[in-house]
Amino acid sequence: MSALIATFFYVGRAPKAPGTFGSLAALPLAYLLHRFTGFPIFAAVTVLVFVIGWWATSVHTSGQDDHDPGEVVIDEVVGQWIALWPLSFGLWHAGVDPAIWPYPGWIAGFVFFRLFDIWKPWPISWADNKETAFGVMLDDVLAGIMAAICVALLAVYAHA
Numbered sequence: 001m002s003a004l005i006a007t008f009f010y011v012g013r014a015p016k017a018p019g020t021f022g023s024l025a026a027l028p029l030a031y032l033l034h035r036f037t038g039f040p041i042f043a044a045v046t047v048l049v050f051v052i053g054w055w056a057t058s059v060h061t062s063g064q065d066d067h068d069p070g071e072v073v074i075d076e077v078v079g080q081w082i083a084l085w086p087l088s089f090g091l092w093h094a095g096v097d098p099a100i101w102p103y104p105g106w107i108a109g110f111v112f113f114r115l116f117d118i119w120k121p122w123p124i125s126w127a128d129n130k131e132t133a134f135g136v137m138l139d140d141v142l143a144g145i146m147a148a149i150c151v152a153l154l155a156v157y158a159h160a
Helices: 002-006 018-037 039-061 074-083 085-094 104-119 124-128 133-159
Strands: none
Touching: 002 039, 018 039, 018 074, 018 085, 018 104, 039 074, 039 085, 039 133, 074 085, 074 104, 074 133, 085 104, 085 133, 104 124, 104 133, 124 133
């Protein structure tokens, strides 16, 4: 069960760029969560998946030398969803149908999250250096927060 969750239904076992595939796989589920439940439930599910992902990552990496193997992508899912929070909130608050696909905010959320997740500026690099399952999850949460700030700033610029 922990492998299924940690690899996000084995998406993390993609032969190349598993983090990018994990982030891409997170997008349709984020869309469905937002479309059918709205922002508050989407945000709550993100927090729940963080907790479950922390547990799954801890169990999956227990006894391994590598505390953050590439196949673990549940952290990318959580970070990607956080990057989309401003978009989800804005659409939900305005009562706009998220079916505007590919809405620029979805693309910006993906691009900014991948940028911060790969580049790892501080404090993402600080969290990435933690050799624990919590650190594995936290660096992507921070990348998601930084991406969310960029998405929100772009939205303000685009809609001002």
